[in-house]
Amino acid sequence: MKKPYRNMPDIFLDHFYLRTIKKIDAKDMFEYGSDPLVTQFLNWGPFNQMKEAKKSITQIFFPRIKAGLPIGYAIIDLETSKMIGTIDFHSKIKGEHGAEIGFALNRHFWNQGIMTEALSAMLHIGFNHLGYEFIRIRHLKQNQASKKVIEKNGFKYIKIEPYILEKATGIIKDELLTYELYKEDYHGNQQS
Numbered sequence: 001m002k003k004p005y006r007n008m009p010d011i012f013l014d015h016f017y018l019r020t021i022k023k024i025d026a027k028d029m030f031e032y033g034s035d036p037l038v039t040q041f042l043n044w045g046p047f048n049q050m051k052e053a054k055k056s057i058t059q060i061f062f063p064r065i066k067a068g069l070p071i072g073y074a075i076i077d078l079e080t081s082k083m084i085g086t087i088d089f090h091s092k093i094k095g096e097h098g099a100e101i102g103f104a105l106n107r108h109f110w111n112q113g114i115m116t117e118a119l120s121a122m123l124h125i126g127f128n129h130l131g132y133e134f135i136r137i138r139h140l141k142q143n144q145a146s147k148k149v150i151e152k153n154g155f156k157y158i159k160i161e162p163y164i165l166e167k168a169t170g171i172i173k174d175e176l177l178t179y180e181l182y183k184e185d186y187h188g189n190q191q192s
Contacts, residue, residue, distance in 0.1 A: 005070040011121045018073040021061045025074050028083035029053040032106035041143040084109045087118045098134040115149045127183045134182045141175040154189050155179035
């Protein structure tokens with residue numbers, strides 16, 4: 001049986017490219033993963049020690065293959081070859097042929113359209129290479145930057161629910177917004 005998630009293509013875009021996460025990315029991952037602003041709305045971080053970034057790669061990203069998911073993509077700046085973020089299908093949707101996607105980006109690269117472009121590329125990969133029927137994405141209500149990226153990529157709002165995010169830095173009480181995009185809608189949007 002074909003397992004496309006084991007062999008993910010590199011994707012080259014204007015100023016960056018996406019390639020499978022590697023152990024050598026730990027230093028760059030630690031740089032943005034230790035930034036409280038980057039991780040404030042995520043269910044992980046901020047990192048305090050380099051070993052946390054290494055552990056994230058070897059114990060969170062790499063084992064995804066066993067769950068039938070791709071390891072995840074490193075976002076690499078073409079000019080410097082630096083890993084500036086991640087974008088990945090982190091969870092399968094139980095009982096359905098879909099996955100949830102998430103992302104994080106080094107603060108020095110915010111507001112440049114990078115994540116909007118990376119998410120667009122991932123939708124193409126998710127529907128055409130991996131064959132997902134739908135892709136889900138969520139964000140905390142306070143995280144307006146993620147909301148913009150999600151909406152620009154054509155996701156449809158599904159629901160909002162109360163959410164408590166417990167972090168080492170404190171507890172965030174907020175609401176969690178869920179969006180989905182189905183393959184037929186994605187392909188319909190591509191043709192219009």
